[in-house]
Amino acid sequence: xxxxxxxxxxxxxxxxxxxPTASAPEATDSLFERVAWVYAFCRERLFRxxxxxxxxxxxxxxxxxxxxxxxxLGCGPGFYSRKLAQRFPQIEVTGVDRSERQLYWAxxxxxxxxVQNCAFERVNVLSLPSADASxxxxxxxxxxxxxxxxRRAVAEMFRVLKTGGRCFIAEPRFAFWASxxxxxxxxxxxxxxxxxxxxxxxxxxxxxxxxxxxxxxxxPWRSVRIWQDGRYQYALCEKG
Numbered sequence: 001x002x003x004x005x006x007x008x009x010x011x012x013x014x015x016x017x018x019x020p021t022a023s024a025p026e027a028t029d030s031l032f033e034r035v036a037w038v039y040a041f042c043r044e045r046l047f048r049x050x051x052x053x054x055x056x057x058x059x060x061x062x063x064x065x066x067x068x069x070x071x072x073l074g075c076g077p078g079f080y081s082r083k084l085a086q087r088f089p090q091i092e093v094t095g096v097d098r099s100e101r102q103l104y105w106a107x108x109x110x111x112x113x114x115v116q117n118c119a120f121e122r123v124n125v126l127s128l129p130s131a132d133a134s135x136x137x138x139x140x141x142x143x144x145x146x147x148x149x150x151r152r153a154v155a156e157m158f159r160v161l162k163t164g165g166r167c168f169i170a171e172p173r174f175a176f177w178a179s180x181x182x183x184x185x186x187x188x189x190x191x192x193x194x195x196x197x198x199x200x201x202x203x204x205x206x207x208x209x210x211x212x213x214x215x216x217x218x219x220p221w222r223s224v225r226i227w228q229d230g231r232y233q234y235a236l237c238e239k240g
Contacts, residue, residue, distance in 0.1 A: 031185040031200045032076075036101035038188055040077040042181040048232060050141070050170055051083045057236050058137050058166050066090040068136040071160065073125045073153070074143035078106025078118070084139075085110070085118035093118045096125060126152050134160045138167035145171070145178050145204035150215055158219045161239045169235040171212060177231055178204035209233060 032039055055061060064070075068091045072081045075095030085093040095118070097103055103120045110118050123129055125140075126149055138157055144150050157167050172178035179202075186202050207215070212233055213226045222240030226233070 030099060031182070031189055032099035033101045035185045035188045035192070036099065036105060038185045039102065039181050040105045042184070043076050043079050046180070047079075047142070048170075048230075049079075050232075051080060051087075053234075054080065054084070054139060054168050055087070057234075058139075058168055064088055064091050064137070067092065069134065070094070070137045070139065071096065071130075071135045073138065073140040073157070074147075075106060075120065076102045078103075078109060078120055080139055080141065081106065081118050081120070082110050082113065082115060085115050086113060089117055091117060095120045096123045096128070098122065098124055125156060128156050128160055130160050132159055133162045133165075136162055136165050138165070139169075140167070141170040142172060142178070144207060144215075146182070146200055151218060154215050154219060157237075158221070158239060163239055164222075166236060166238045169237070171233055172204070172206055173228065173231055173233050175204055175206045178206050207233075 058064070070081075070084060070091055070093045072078075072093070072095045075081050075097050076099070078095045081093045081095035085091070095103075095106055097106075097120070100122055103122055106120045110120075125143065125147075138161055140153075140157070143153065147153055161167060182200060182202060182204055185200070209226065209228060212235065213224070216224045216226075216235055216237055220240060222238045224238075225236045228234070
């Protein structure tokens, strides 16, 4: 679906969150590259802002400890990574995505805000180039709508979390609403780049609550909480 990355070095050195990988060629056949601003606009202006919910569920409305490491998978333009880094300057936040153009938007925003504790990396969320037990908290929003290997993604979430670490997952419940960004990008791309093919689907995939919960049941979490709120469903998992 998006470009491959070099195989990760899974060494025991816990100090290095990411290891260097060879640069992948730019994915110009991706909607997230061709019309990046459309998705950035949707994330900034149309999607629900769950920042307060993330804070209350991951840290019970308290400040995370100094030096805590947080990773956001499929960060896109870095909305949550930036907001958490601004709110808690004592933590280290890393946003990862496979779209270079989305990461360009993310870096532009943190540079404009003079945020020093947030960085962005272009990596494959299905094969994170980070050591086991690297992060204290993990965030992922809307990544399963176009990600085919969902269980593999959850396996990576489990692997990179420290014992006692928590992950917060947010996914849309209804295909129509979830597909608006994809439809908008396809429409614009068809006008600007007529005849080009893109790897993203025209319609988002959404999971019913049972299928969503089943994703997390294959791993030995200490606890898993699943709930729904309006157009979204959520999972809060803690690693034992």
